Amino acid sequence: MEQVTYCLAPALKMRKEAFGLLFYNTRDTKLTFVKSAALLDDHLLAVEKDAIRLVGDSARENKKLVSIMQELVKRGLFLERPQ
Amino acid sequence: MNVPNDKCLAAPVNVTWEITKHCNLSCRHCLSAETTAHCPTDMDLDQCKQFIDDLDRARVFQVNIGGGEPFMRDDLLDILDYCHAKGIVTCVSTNGTLIDDYCAKKLAQMKLIYIQVSVDGATPDTNDKIRGAGVFKRATGGIDRLNAHGFKNLSINTVVTGVNFKEIHEIYQMGKFYRAKTRLSRFRPSGRAKEVWQEYFLTKDQILELANFLVHYRDVLTGDSFFSITAGQRRDLGLNMCGAAKMTCSVSPDGNMYPCAFLQEDKFYAGNILRQSIEEIWHTAAIFNTLRNLKVEACCTCQNFNTCHGGCPAVAYFLKNDFNCSDPECIRQLQ
Numbered sequence: 001m002e003q004v005t006y007c008l009a010p011a012l013k014m015r016k017e018a019f020g021l022l023f024y025n026t027r028d029t030k031l032t033f034v035k036s037a038a039l040l041d042d043h044l045l046a047v048e049k050d051a052i053r054l055v056g057d058s059a060r061e062n063k064k065l066v067s068i069m070q071e072l073v074k075r076g077l078f079l080e081r082p083q
Numbered sequence: 084m085n086v087p088n089d090k091c092l093a094a095p096v097n098v099t100w101e102i103t104k105h106c107n108l109s110c111r112h113c114l115s116a117e118t119t120a121h122c123p124t125d126m127d128l129d130q131c132k133q134f135i136d137d138l139d140r141a142r143v144f145q146v147n148i149g150g151g152e153p154f155m156r157d158d159l160l161d162i163l164d165y166c167h168a169k170g171i172v173t174c175v176s177t178n179g180t181l182i183d184d185y186c187a188k189k190l191a192q193m194k195l196i197y198i199q200v201s202v203d204g205a206t207p208d209t210n211d212k213i214r215g216a217g218v219f220k221r222a223t224g225g226i227d228r229l230n231a232h233g234f235k236n237l238s239i240n241t242v243v244t245g246v247n248f249k250e251i252h253e254i255y256q257m258g259k260f261y262r263a264k265t266r267l268s269r270f271r272p273s274g275r276a277k278e279v280w281q282e283y284f285l286t287k288d289q290i291l292e293l294a295n296f297l298v299h300y301r302d303v304l305t306g307d308s309f310f311s312i313t314a315g316q317r318r319d320l321g322l323n324m325c326g327a328a329k330m331t332c333s334v335s336p337d338g339n340m341y342p343c344a345f346l347q348e349d350k351f352y353a354g355n356i357l358r359q360s361i362e363e364i365w366h367t368a369a370i371f372n373t374l375r376n377l378k379v380e381a382c383c384t385c386q387n388f389n390t391c392h393g394g395c396p397a398v399a400y401f402l403k404n405d406f407n408c409s410d411p412e413c414i415r416q417l418q
Contacts, residue, residue, distance in 0.1 A: 013170065015142045017093055024096065024144040026172050026195055031096065 004054040006069050006078035014077075016040070016047045023077055034072065038065050052078070091329065091375055094365055097145035097174075098138065099333040099344050102131070102162070105155040108178050110203075110214045112242060112283055114274040114345060115151065122151070124337040126357070128158045132165055134338070134356050139169040141362050147174045149344070151336065154181035160189055167195045174199065176240065179225030180218065187228035197236040199266055200226050203244070205253030213246055226261050238264040238304060243293060244283035251296055255303065266304040267297070272401040273345040287417045294414055324392040328371035332364075340364050342374055345397035373406075381409045 008014055013024045020039045023032040039045070039052075044062050046053045054065065072078050101115060104122040126134065138146065146166055153159050153175055166173050172195045179200035182190070190196060200222055204210035207219035214222075229237055239258050241247065247254070251267070258265035272280040285293065297303060327342035334340050338357040341347045353368035365371065379393030393399070394410025402411045409416065 013142075013144050015093060015144075022092070022096075024172075026144075026170070029145060029172060029174075029197070 004066075004069075005081045006052045006054075006073065007081050008050040009076055009079055012077060014047075014050070021047070032075075032077065034077075036068055038062070038068055041065070051081075091366070091371075094141035094143055094362055095332050096143070096326075096330045097147055098143055098361070099147045099149065099331060100134075101150050101333070101335050101344065102126075102148050102153050102159070103151040103156050104336045106150060106152040106178075107155060107180065108152065108215050108218060110178075110201075110275075111279050112203075112213060112244060112270060112276045114271065114276055115347070122336060125156075126336065126338055128161060130338070130357060131158075131162050134334070134361075135162070135165050135169060135171065137356065137361050138166075138171060141360070141365075143171065143361070145172040145174065147176065149176040152178055152181065154186065160186070163190075163193060163196060167193060171195070173197070176201065177225075178214070178218070179222035182225035182228055184228055184232070187225070187232045187234065190229065191232040191234040197238070198229065198234065199238040199240040200229075200263075201240050201242075202226075202254075202257070203241055204247045205250040205257050209247050209250055213244070223261070226263065230262060237262070238266045240266040240268055242268045242270050243285065244270045245285055245289065246283055248285060248289050248293070251293065255300060264302070264304055265300075267293075268305070269395070269398075271345050271395070271398050273397060274347075277401065285412075290412055290414065290417060324390065325374075325395055327396065328368075328374040332371070340368070342370060343397060345395075346400070377406055379407055379409055381407075382413075385415065387415060 011025055011027045013026060015022045019033065020036040021034045023034065025032070039047070044054065044065055046055055052069065054069070069078065073080050103125045104115070105125065154177055156162070163173050163175070174197040176199050179202075190198065201214070202210055202219065202222050203213045204219070210219040210222075211217065226237070226239070239254075239261060241254050243251065255265050270276065270283055270285065276283070297305065327346065332340055332342055332353065333344045333347065334356055335347055338355045339347075340353040340356055340361070341351050342353065351370050353370050354364035356364070374396060377393070377396065382388050382391075382393040394413055396406045398412065399408050399410055400406055
């Protein structure tokens with residue numbers, strides 16, 4: 001079973017919200033709202049305190065989700081950790 | 084993780100925590116009408132730690148610690164350390180007079196802390212009229228000690244009133260001099276400030292001039308939003324709308340929770356964090372839901388409604404005895 005983990009970037013904190021994910025930067029107290037229902041699908045990803053794991057075959061099954069996560073990596077919110 | 088609810092955030096982003104009612108000053112415009120006497124209702128250290136544990140469980144990101152004067156508590160540094168160990172950012176609002184070398188050194192070693200020192204004038208004469216004789220010198224002494232020990236995240240907070248309005252440019256320069264950010268806060272008729280409202284409030288012309296100042300000095304922070312003077316240019320500075328019960332809430336020294344520090348009266352009581360979890364209060368308190376659903380009718384047709392939602396409910400309530408009216412200092416109505 002394929003697993004991909006995205007770790008929160010340093011100094012960031014994250015919370016799951018009804019709209020998606022809420023990020024807080026401890027270095028400047030700025031908030032980032034990421035509004036995406038795809039990030040709330042418990043069958044495809046697990047949101048933990050400081051990481052998100054794509055589970056099952058989600059990488060293959062849900063290209064949109066992978067695309068969103070890669071965009072969040074580009075924005076500096078996550079670091080991709082290979083398994 | 085918290086269970087998300089589509090009507091509000093899972094938990095506050097930040098919580099304002101008045102950690103003691105005890106204060107060594109008696110500022111004329113204090114929002115909390117604090118006391119110089121001993122305060123037996125303040126939570127003890129164990130209760131504070133339990134509350135911080137609860138904040139951590141709820142995933143609250145930041146705690147704004149005020150009072151009273153937070154440094155009147157002998158255990159404040161322990162409380163700060165406990166917050167930081169949980170990864171919770173703290174922002175301490177202080178009058179600066181009790182920050183000695185030992186304290187400044189300890190604070191400079193902390194990574195997740197912001198400090199704002201209250202100074203209400205660019206000169207001792209103006210500041211001390213409001214905050215008491217000799218306070219300007221003592222407050223700037225605390226700032227000097229923080230700087231001497233290399234403290235980084237420092238701001239100087241000024242409540243803008245009719246008394247110090249003439250010095251806002253000098254106050255801004257004072258921030259530069261002390262290597263601190265300038266933070267301007269709105270004067271509200273809450274707590275002891277009700278008694279001096281008529282003496283201290285800004286006139287229409289002063290409000291308009293202040294709006295212009297804020298538009299031009301984009302690096303000035305506004306800890307509480309000047310909703311009345313929110314212009315499109317300042318939207319990215321976070322001056323959009325009231326965050327009470329939506330992004331934030333307030334806890335008094337005895338653990339009572341309210342929508343914000345300016346609405347700490349019985350009718351706005353939401354719960355007590357010594358008896359309930361913060362999440363339970365956040366999701367169930369009637370006053371919080373009232374504020375979340377508040378739609379100020381008088382403002383609904385305004386083109387700025389989506390960015391301000393009627394302004395500050397606390398000012399509207401205290402000046403007009405009604406939440407459901409527009410902010411009396413709304414710049415669009417003043418122009």
